[in-house]
Amino acid sequence: MMNSRRVKLVLLVIGIAxxxxxxxxxxxxxxxxxxxxxxxxxLAISLNLLIGSAxxxxxxxxxxxxxxxxxxxxxxxxxxxxFLIAFFLSGVITAVIGGIIALPALRLKGIFLAIGTMGFxxxxxxxxxxxxxxxGGAAGLPGISTPxxxxxxxxxxxxxxxxxxxxxxxxxxIFQRIIASRPGRALLAIQDDEIAARAMGINLTNxxxxxxxxxxxxxxxxxxxxxxxxxxxxxxxxxxxxxxxxLAMIALGGIGNYTGSIVxxxxxxxIPETIRFLQEYxxxxxxxxxxxxxxxxPEGIVGWYPRFIQxxxxxxxxxxxxxxxxxxxxx
Amino acid sequence: MSLIEIQGISKSFGGxxxxxxINMTIEAGEIHGLIxxxxxxxxxxxxxxxxxxxxxSGSFLFDGQEVIHLRNDKRVSLGIVRTxxxxxxxxxxxxxxxxxxxxxxxxxxxxLTSILATKKVRNEEEFIERSxxxxxxxxxxxxxxxxxxKNLSYGDQRRLEIARALAMKPRLxxxxxxxxxxxxSEVKKLLERIREISSMGITIIIVEHDMSLIMSVSxxxxxxxxxxxxxxxxxxxxxxxPRVIAEYLGKGA
Numbered sequence: 001m002m003n004s005r006r007v008k009l010v011l012l013v014i015g016i017a018x019x020x021x022x023x024x025x026x027x028x029x030x031x032x033x034x035x036x037x038x039x040x041x042x043l044a045i046s047l048n049l050l051i052g053s054a055x056x057x058x059x060x061x062x063x064x065x066x067x068x069x070x071x072x073x074x075x076x077x078x079x080x081x082x083f084l085i086a087f088f089l090s091g092v093i094t095a096v097i098g099g100i101i102a103l104p105a106l107r108l109k110g111i112f113l114a115i116g117t118m119g120f121x122x123x124x125x126x127x128x129x130x131x132x133x134x135x136g137g138a139a140g141l142p143g144i145s146t147p148x149x150x151x152x153x154x155x156x157x158x159x160x161x162x163x164x165x166x167x168x169x170x171x172x173x174i175f176q177r178i179i180a181s182r183p184g185r186a187l188l189a190i191q192d193d194e195i196a197a198r199a200m201g202i203n204l205t206n207x208x209x210x211x212x213x214x215x216x217x218x219x220x221x222x223x224x225x226x227x228x229x230x231x232x233x234x235x236x237x238x239x240x241x242x243x244x245x246x247l248a249m250i251a252l253g254g255i256g257n258y259t260g261s262i263v264x265x266x267x268x269x270x271i272p273e274t275i276r277f278l279q280e281y282x283x284x285x286x287x288x289x290x291x292x293x294x295x296x297x298p299e300g301i302v303g304w305y306p307r308f309i310q311x312x313x314x315x316x317x318x319x320x321x322x323x324x325x326x327x328x329x330x331x
Numbered sequence: 332m333s334l335i336e337i338q339g340i341s342k343s344f345g346g347x348x349x350x351x352x353i354n355m356t357i358e359a360g361e362i363h364g365l366i367x368x369x370x371x372x373x374x375x376x377x378x379x380x381x382x383x384x385x386x387x388s389g390s391f392l393f394d395g396q397e398v399i400h401l402r403n404d405k406r407v408s409l410g411i412v413r414t415x416x417x418x419x420x421x422x423x424x425x426x427x428x429x430x431x432x433x434x435x436x437x438x439x440x441x442x443l444t445s446i447l448a449t450k451k452v453r454n455e456e457e458f459i460e461r462s463x464x465x466x467x468x469x470x471x472x473x474x475x476x477x478x479x480x481k482n483l484s485y486g487d488q489r490r491l492e493i494a495r496a497l498a499m500k501p502r503l504x505x506x507x508x509x510x511x512x513x514x515x516s517e518v519k520k521l522l523e524r525i526r527e528i529s530s531m532g533i534t535i536i537i538v539e540h541d542m543s544l545i546m547s548v549s550x551x552x553x554x555x556x557x558x559x560x561x562x563x564x565x566x567x568x569x570x571x572x573p574r575v576i577a578e579y580l581g582k583g584a
């Protein structure tokens with residue numbers, strides 16, 4: 001187990017380093033890639049609460065991402081709301097829908113929940129295509145306003161990037177706190193053994209629905225930020241392939257590991273972007289990632305590293321022990 | 332009035348009658364043994380008492396309150412706590428976190444206060460941590476606190492389950508075959524431990540096949556056979572009861 005204070009320090013340093021990038025370089029393309037990585041990080045962290053901590057295999061996260069995006073776009077386009085209120089409200093709307101979906105969906109176990117949520121994802125995409133008076137249909141919604149926060153306009157890539165950093169930072173801290181506390185432990189217990197969890201006095205439905213509400217709230221926020229960042233959304237942005245992309249990021253970083261979700265999202269967004277010829281094969285990369293990680297590193301790259309170190313230490317200790325025993329015998 | 336009054340409890344699964352018209356009265360602070368041949372309905376009765384099953388009929392007064400229709404987690408909140416015959420610890424969690432789970436019942440941190448990390452929540456977490464450690468110490472599990480629970484030996488896992496149950500500050504503790512799979516010296520220790528728990532003022536109902544354990548630890552014993560109560564009384568009375576002897580050794584004995 002890694003020292004938690006050391007982990008915090010490392011994360012703080014990384015956070016400061018990331019926040020100071022704009023001072024050093026001013027490359028719009030770099031900011032764009034990192035902003036997208038930030039949005040996917042929030043999606044990955046929030047889905048990780050369901051898949052990694054509560055053991056609820058939801059494969060419809062992109063649907064909630066889409067609901068947040070459309071909600072925010074419509075609230076500002078048709079409702080003339082300021083960004084910050086629309087941002088927050090779209091999270092709330094998504095969370096309410098998430099909670100409503102969770103109630104019947106939670107009757108499904110394991111793989112059936114995955115199939116059910118996949119179906120929901122497809123329904124939302126088709127609704128976005130077919131409710132064209134509201135959503136603009138397959139052509140999407142253009143002309144979404146760029147964010148203005150307390151009179152401060154966000155319009156430069158560098159400003160979006162800073163917003164993304166803060167957004168990711170807050171999300172990360174919130175989910176870490178959840179998982180280290182009473183409700184987080186309850187989720188882990190439910191994932192481990194439902195009967196034993198109930199024997200602890202845990203109300204299963206309550207906690208599972210709450211997990212859905214919190215997870216989808218953040219998916220909605222990510223959707224809202226995405227909409228106001230690109231200023232254009234279409235149903236293609238929120239299809240099943242996006243849900244699988246988020247899943248691949250979680251798997252790569254380590255299921256149930258929130259720091260891993262950051263690393264997973266960062267890698268899987270930046271690698272196809274930086275290696276040009278891979279761009280066409282983005283989905284293929286996600287698919288291969290899931291397969292390889294599940295087979296080779298089921299704990300993900302971030303979960304694997306401390307264990308790797310631990311194992312090395314253990315081996316060294318054993319070697320030391322056996323040599324001492326040997327020496328003692330001879331002596 | 333007695334702490335536990337069970338009247339006319341029956342439980343059937345489809346056509347199979349697993350429990351028929353069970354009556355029991357247990358006083359506060361008592362250690363009550365529950366014995367019977369395999370398939371007698373002991374574990375079913377446990378499941379009915381803990382709320383894992385809902386009884387087909389009957390009444391269960393706990394401290395004067397009717398609880399027979401309450402769900403498992405609601406009964407836990409009244410202080411009815413159980414362990415399982417086939418150990419149910421949280422295998423993927425650390426030993427310490429397993430005990431921390433036991434504190435779920437009596438702590439209050441919710442989603443919002445945990446996210447805000449309020450002072451109250453931080454104090455509560457510290458309290459949970461310290462109390463969990465002291466429980467582990469009491470049960471000689473402290474050295475294993477950060478071990479993953481699945482790596483524990485069978486006997487240690489049994490002990491961990493009891494540690495977790497104690498963290499829940501039970502008023503009634505249901506022990507389902509706590510000695511199963513333990514060796515002789517471990518059983519001896521378990522016996523002392525049960526007495527110790529009892530001396531903390533916790534009422535205990537214990538299902539066990541180890542007769543020497545049950546006879547030495549119980550104040551009263553109820554014997555079940557074929558889903559019915561066939562006898563109850565002190566260990567001496569049970570040992571000399573002809574119906575009990577007949578059930579255990581066969582009718583010809």
